[in-house]
Amino acid sequence: MIRVHGVSKSYGGTRQALRGASLQVREGEFAALTGPSGSGKTTLFRLLIGELRAEGGSVVVNGRNLSRLDASGIAELRRELGLVFEEPHLIERLTVEGNVALAAQVAGRSCREARRLAEEALERVGLDDAAGCFPSALCAGERQRVSIARALVNRPALILADEPTLGLDPDQGLYVLKILTQACRDGATVLMATHDMEALSVLRGRVLVMARGRFVEDCEGDSAYN
Amino acid sequence: MEYYFRRALDSIKASPAASGVAVASIAASVLFAGAVLLVSSNAYRMVARWAAAGVDVSIFFAGDAREADIVVVKARVAADSDVIDSRFVSSEDAWQFLADTLDRSAELLAGMDPSVLPASVEVKLERSLGDGEIQARLAEWRALPGVSDVQSSRSLGSAGNGALDVVRWVAWALGALTLVASVIIVASTFQLAAYTRREEMNLLRLVGAVGPVYWGPIVLAGFLEGIAASAIALALLFLVFAGVAIPISSELPVVSAALAFLGARQCLTLALWGAALGGAGSALGMWRISRWR
Numbered sequence: 001m002i003r004v005h006g007v008s009k010s011y012g013g014t015r016q017a018l019r020g021a022s023l024q025v026r027e028g029e030f031a032a033l034t035g036p037s038g039s040g041k042t043t044l045f046r047l048l049i050g051e052l053r054a055e056g057g058s059v060v061v062n063g064r065n066l067s068r069l070d071a072s073g074i075a076e077l078r079r080e081l082g083l084v085f086e087e088p089h090l091i092e093r094l095t096v097e098g099n100v101a102l103a104a105q106v107a108g109r110s111c112r113e114a115r116r117l118a119e120e121a122l123e124r125v126g127l128d129d130a131a132g133c134f135p136s137a138l139c140a141g142e143r144q145r146v147s148i149a150r151a152l153v154n155r156p157a158l159i160l161a162d163e164p165t166l167g168l169d170p171d172q173g174l175y176v177l178k179i180l181t182q183a184c185r186d187g188a189t190v191l192m193a194t195h196d197m198e199a200l201s202v203l204r205g206r207v208l209v210m211a212r213g214r215f216v217e218d219c220e221g222d223s224a225y226n
Numbered sequence: 227m228e229y230y231f232r233r234a235l236d237s238i239k240a241s242p243a244a245s246g247v248a249v250a251s252i253a254a255s256v257l258f259a260g261a262v263l264l265v266s267s268n269a270y271r272m273v274a275r276w277a278a279a280g281v282d283v284s285i286f287f288a289g290d291a292r293e294a295d296i297v298v299v300k301a302r303v304a305a306d307s308d309v310i311d312s313r314f315v316s317s318e319d320a321w322q323f324l325a326d327t328l329d330r331s332a333e334l335l336a337g338m339d340p341s342v343l344p345a346s347v348e349v350k351l352e353r354s355l356g357d358g359e360i361q362a363r364l365a366e367w368r369a370l371p372g373v374s375d376v377q378s379s380r381s382l383g384s385a386g387n388g389a390l391d392v393v394r395w396v397a398w399a400l401g402a403l404t405l406v407a408s409v410i411i412v413a414s415t416f417q418l419a420a421y422t423r424r425e426e427m428n429l430l431r432l433v434g435a436v437g438p439v440y441w442g443p444i445v446l447a448g449f450l451e452g453i454a455a456s457a458i459a460l461a462l463l464f465l466v467f468a469g470v471a472i473p474i475s476s477e478l479p480v481v482s483a484a485l486a487f488l489g490a491r492q493c494l495t496l497a498l499w500g501a502a503l504g505g506a507g508s509a510l511g512m513w514r515i516s517r518w519r
Contacts, residue, residue: 075436078434079434102433105439
């Protein structure tokens with residue numbers, strides 16, 4: 001599902017964010033990506049969604065080699081992915097349902113179909129009763145769940161989440177993790193970047209640890225947390 | 227299609243101030259173009275009506291012309307086989323005609339001497355006559371005793387057409403300048419609207435919006451604003467036309483038959499002009515925003 005091989009990336013040619021990093025995430029897997037600030041997690045995330053181009057090595061996502069994709073190929077890939085960011089990036093003047101349905105409309109669904117899928121996705125994140133609300137009426141955790149619903153609305157095979165629990169209170173953070181693990185049980189592959197030790201303690205999946213632009217640990221469950 | 231319309235309407239609602247400025251600038255452009263079109267089309271219609279009825283020639287007599295001079299002129303005109311009709315108009319008849327034409331403003335003539343208007347023979351010549359033939363007749367009649375001046379509608383019409391050509395070229399030049407200025411103003415307005423929504427546009431790109439899905443709603447919003455602006459401009463133009471044409475028609479009945487508002491095709495052209503201006507302005511605004519990224 002994700003194959004990263006010997007990838008390097010620097011900013012301004014001086015600050016090396018990734019140094020020959022390699023990673024493989026198989027289909028149906030839940031992998032957490034952790035490491036200190038500046039270890040290269042966000043840079044890797046941005047490479048995986050085609051926001052940045054690698055200077056060396058190869059990045060293959062959903063069977064597509066990103067170095068060979070043009071702008072429309074990248075856009076097509078993004079429509080196949082479920083993306084969750086640290087900030088929910090909601091459009092304040094659209095309702096919760098409108099925000100979620102937007103991703104389905106961008107993927108080419110009719111408005112009616114997009115609304116139906118948005119209702120389903122909101123039900124999956126426990127916000128079906130908030131469909132008609134505007135984002136400003138929601139708390140931080142609920143806003144993040146709306147962004148997860150938006151990521152789930154097209155039933156993507158791969159979900160990439162960058163620090164989805166950052167800044168949330170523990171209960172809301174746990175709720176977010178529960179939704180992502182449920183999506184994995186439903187068949188999606190999930191790669192989640194996080195600093196959140198509490199989140200890692202709850203997860204029983206694979207944990208990848210980065211430091212100074214490389215993967216330094218690749219372990220499972222409790223051993224990862226320890 | 228519903229996606230594009232919904233997002234376009236959302237876009238308009240999201241930035242009402244910027245949309246208002248865009249609509250106002252497009253409406254100003256359409257109003258200007260419409261006013262030029264309205265004035266020139268009415269002027270053309272008047273000239274055309276005037277020219278279509280044949281060639282009118284007025285042979286004016288000098289104040290000291292004798293009765294015998296008038297008889298000679300009448301006889302010479304009557305003998306011409308290309309004259310369709312002719313009639314003598316005395317100073318008093320000319321005065322009465324002017325008073326009738328001025329209608330309610332006729333009191334302006336009170337206290338004036340009717341003899342200030344010269345007597346004349348009004349001649350209608352065949353339309354098929356060439357300019358040379360008409361000029362030869364004018365020269366011949368001008369040379370008759372007691373005649374002070376001879377004027378023909380064809381020479382006046384030619385002068386009028388020449389003036390209208392100048393007006394038309396000036397209107398085209400002003401129209402082109404207005405178009406460029408409007409596109410720049412509208413593009414800047416839409417650029418501002420797009421800038422205020424950069425987060426949203428960034429999000430759209432992140433979820434894979436590309437091509438028409440990305441820029442289509444914004445361009446459509448510009449198109450819709452252009453249509454709304456055209457409707458406002460046409461309504462304003464009609465109100466101004468009614469405000470000006472009604473008093474003119476009552477004061478100068480002879481002019482009223484030629485006065486008319488723009489036709490359906492011209493209104494449609496102006497609406498399309500406004501819509502195209504909105505679409506082009508928003509596309510240019512989007513292009514400028516995308517170059518900043």
